[in-house]
Amino acid sequence: MTESVLLRLCRAQANLAETVIQPWMREHDAGARARLIESMLPRLIDLGAVLRELHAAVWKDLVGGGVREVQSLGEDLQQMWADALAFLGGVRANGRECLAQGYAIDRFDELERVVEALEQVREEHGARWPWIDQETVARSKADIAAGRCYRAKDVLDALRNPNH
Amino acid sequence: MRYEIQITNSVREKLAGLNLSPQLLYYIDGHLHDELAELPTRHLQRVRGAADCLQYSFCESDRAGDYLFVFTVVYSRDEETLIIMDLEYLFEAGG
Numbered sequence: 574m575t576e577s578v579l580l581r582l583c584r585a586q587a588n589l590a591e592t593v594i595q596p597w598m599r600e601h602d603a604g605a606r607a608r609l610i611e612s613m614l615p616r617l618i619d620l621g622a623v624l625r626e627l628h629a630a631v632w633k634d635l636v637g638g639g640v641r642e643v644q645s646l647g648e649d650l651q652q653m654w655a656d657a658l659a660f661l662g663g664v665r666a667n668g669r670e671c672l673a674q675g676y677a678i679d680r681f682d683e684l685e686r687v688v689e690a691l692e693q694v695r696e697e698h699g700a701r702w703p704w705i706d707q708e709t710v711a712r713s714k715a716d717i718a719a720g721r722c723y724r725a726k727d728v729l730d731a732l733r734n735p736n737h
Numbered sequence: 738m739r740y741e742i743q744i745t746n747s748v749r750e751k752l753a754g755l756n757l758s759p760q761l762l763y764y765i766d767g768h769l770h771d772e773l774a775e776l777p778t779r780h781l782q783r784v785r786g787a788a789d790c791l792q793y794s795f796c797e798s799d800r801a802g803d804y805l806f807v808f809t810v811v812y813s814r815d816e817e818t819l820i821i822m823d824l825e826y827l828f829e830a831g832g
Contacts, residue, residue: 726742
């Protein structure tokens with residue numbers, strides 16, 4: 574429950590930042606774009622920190638038993654990491670373009686690190702989350718159709734006492 | 738009404754491959770039969786989207802660390818049995 578609220582909050586923050594910044598990205602004057610990006614950087618860096626905090630909090634809660642909708646929350650988070658990376662990656666690409674044209678952006682290196690950290694978060698989330706294994710589910714469907722099902726108690730007893 | 742809990746052969750093989758301690762297997766037995774079998778509607782969560790199934794999860798610890806177990810479950814046609822279709826788990830080593 575806590576995660577779903579935090580998730581909505583982070584998503585709202587990211588959407589707000591995106592709504593504010595996206596029109597600026599279409600500004601043709603690179604100097605003006607560089608100044609606008611620079612003015613928004615503290616908020617974007619904070620947003621990155623909040624997203625990383627959410628990631629850490631979710632994992633702590635997950636192993637602590639605080640998450641019930643495991644698959645659904647995992648999918649929501651995966652979507653949020655993708656959206657946040659698309660947005661912040663877009664700002665980074667735009668900023669790099671400005672830098673290449675000779676316009677300085679203070680603290681731009683911090684945005685680079687924010688995006689890199691979020692890329693790691695997305696990779697870790699995708700790789701470690703206990704997703705439903707669709708291959709096992711497909712094999713299980715075949716097992717059910719063929720009657721290859723066993724009482725859980727018998728299976729667990731046999732595993733606990735392999736010599737009996 | 739107490740539901741029967743069954744495990745498919747694929748999940749049985751997966752479970753065996755995890756080499757869980759007898760203590761953890763005992764805990765799993767307890768959760769499945771004392772919680773899930775007794776009150777499945779309270780403990781099962783519907784998965785939204787394409788998966789269209791139910792999940793049951795719980796955490797346990799042993800000397801090695803903390804575990805999260807996540808079971809994918811369906812009701813059998815007789816509506817008196819719950820069949821486990823998948824098992825995933827997370828492990829965090831103890832500090």
